[in-house]
Amino acid sequence: MDIAPRPDAVIVPQNLPRLLEQLSEALNGALAVVSGRSLHELERFLDGFDGLMVGSHGSEARGMEPPMAETPQHLGAVKEDLAGFAQDHDLIFEDKSHGAAIHFRSNPAKQGKVEAFTEELTARYDGFTIQPAKMAVEIRPEGFSKDGALAILSDLVQFGGRNPVYAGDDTTDEPALAWAEAHGGFGIKVGDGESVARYHLDEPMDVRAWLAAAVAR
Template sequence: MASILPEIAPDWALFLDLDGTLLDIAPRPDAVIVPPGLVDSLRGVAARLNGAVAIISGRPVGDVDRFLAPLAMPGGFGHGSEIRLPGGAPTPSEAARHLPGEWLVRLREAASGWPGVLVEPKAHGVAMHFRLAPEREAEVRVLMESCAADCEDFALLPAHMAFELRPAGANKALPVEVLMRHAPFEGRRPVFVGDDVTDEDGMEAARRHGGFGLHVGRDFRGGSAEVRAWLARGASA
């Protein structure tokens, strides 16, 4: 029996993943489309929750700010490698690590011979996408595993048609834990909305603070379009 989707309540602190949750997955990381009305919905929900809305994304903060301009929302970026408190500037978290420069050289050299495989550098990590070349999945995995084996500071993370190297201590629970210690999040009921295995850490953190998680695939039958409609309802409630 399908669960009943709860509507946004005024005592929530809302933590939102970006790709696959607010935005539809695109063939390339730079090809995502921000649907009309999304920024207005986020602004409206944030006003209703006294600012307790955060974006928790694997993307770097610059990407998120560009997509959601003119908003510069609090949250966690790079899987928690960077955190921005309300009204503040993004700063590296305790989990942040610098990616070995030689890894980018190795990945880009390999990708140059694999049409359709894309390398996405991040502030504290790197992703290798094979959505446009699914037959390269095993080769991308082996290459990324070889990098991770060289450095215990980084861990290999499966993603949507991609593999990512991120700092071993970085995850989406970290920004939830940090933000829940600060106004306006403190004392509210945290709700984490995400679509991927990387979001499960954030959902578990929300549960530890008396809240819960909503999974796009399990709780939103219409996918990210339904998430956006849900936000629009919450903004106008």
């Protein structure tokens, strides 16, 4: 999925769910979509792909035991405060299952104010942490991350004896890219910016071409 100007403006290529389904079948189920997006959004975006999904930075999942047993305390208050701040400063608020984010792509000059406000919120409400992202700042539950999701996935039987491969384009993906590199596999950085990943692809379309080539083989 390419970066869109708004979280709700993402357009998924029509053939992507089927491509992922074919690759999952070829790998005997050893394929997972790991994202900061909410699980219900992933299921909507990738309707037709029935494989493993991990959403909300590892705090919810499909096809495996849910990592988070209960909704975080104070979640409603955190969302309400973030939504109010976004409205007051003409920024984009993104609601998520176990957290929320403020996007400042439309007004980069507000980055400092967003960062200061989210730091204030995480100091006020226990159990949450700040997750920097591309032109956004997210508040998510403590103890969950994309690299943590990879660690959980690696214990599933279908991933046994395999080397981890992870592709991502955001700052939130760097810990997972590092995890793959440190556990006998490799990471693939998509797009511009420095990364711990060993390999690099220029655009999301290059990732889709790489996956299609893997299916063809």
